[in-house]
Amino acid sequence: MFTMSRGWEKFFYVGCFITQGSSYISAYTYGLMHRLHHAHTDKAGDPHSPHNEENAFLLMWLTRNNYKDLYTGKSTADDKYKKNLPQWTRFDKIAHSGWARLGWVMVYIVIYALLANAWWQWLVLPFTIAMGSLQGIIVNWWAHKFGYENFNLTDTSKNILPVDLIFWGEAYHNNHHRHPNRPNNATRWFEWDMGYQSMRVLDHFKVIKICR
Structure with a gap:
């Protein structure tokens, strides 16, 4: 969808660590898992399809295990899925550690104690503490179960909200599966992709370059 310099890539790695906190996941591993989802949607190779596990919470656990196996190298993927993914291995070792997650939990406890x-x-x-996992299960489970379709596809992807003010365009899952490389997930007049609008701002200031 867009490219950025290595310097900005590292800046956003740190930004993800600060904003995701205890839910931090490796951008490289998540990107790899997301590509596998598109390549094998609703089939055996899909790392987070509700058709592999109907129970939403068990699917969350299955997704966690598939993610962990990709992160640790226990499971592998073809090189074609790894092309041009952001990667900062040394930073991930720190931000992805159990100690870092525990540290964020302590920070949250202090904030709650104060407020x-x-x-x-x-x-x-x-x-x-589990916000990232909860957001993931909404998109990965709900968006393949309930919603409306703009495109008749061979998979079960759905758009879960007609006006997406919560998930920054990820609610338009059916649109995304029809046009996986398109920056703007909105296709109909009433749909609004805040993620894409943010990309436009960053592109304007030359932080990223949208692939057109």
Whole structure:
């Protein structure tokens, strides 16, 4: 969808670590897993298809295991899926470590201790810790189960929200599967891809270059 310099790539690696926190995942490994999802959608080689596991929470665990196997090298993928993926191995070893995740959990606990003014607010803490996994299961499970279709495809991808103000364009999963390399996931007049609009801003300031 776009390219960027190695310097900006490292800048956004650090940005992902700060914003994802305890949910941090390797951009390289996630990109590889995402490409495998498109290549084998709803088939045995799909790393996170609800057709491989109907239960949403078991699918989340299956996705975690498939991701971990790709990250550690226990499972492999053809070289064609690895081309032009962002990679910073030394940084991943630190940001992806259990100690880093534990550190973020400690940070969250301190923030809750400072800001929570009722006991029930602490019930949100587990969701804060697992936010990345929860967002992933919404897109990877819900978007292959429920929603509307703009394109009649051979897979089960759906658009889960007509106006996406939450997932920055990822809600238009059916559109994305029809045009996987297109930066703008919105196709109909009422659809809005905030992720693409952000790309346009970054492209304007020459932080990235959108592939047209």
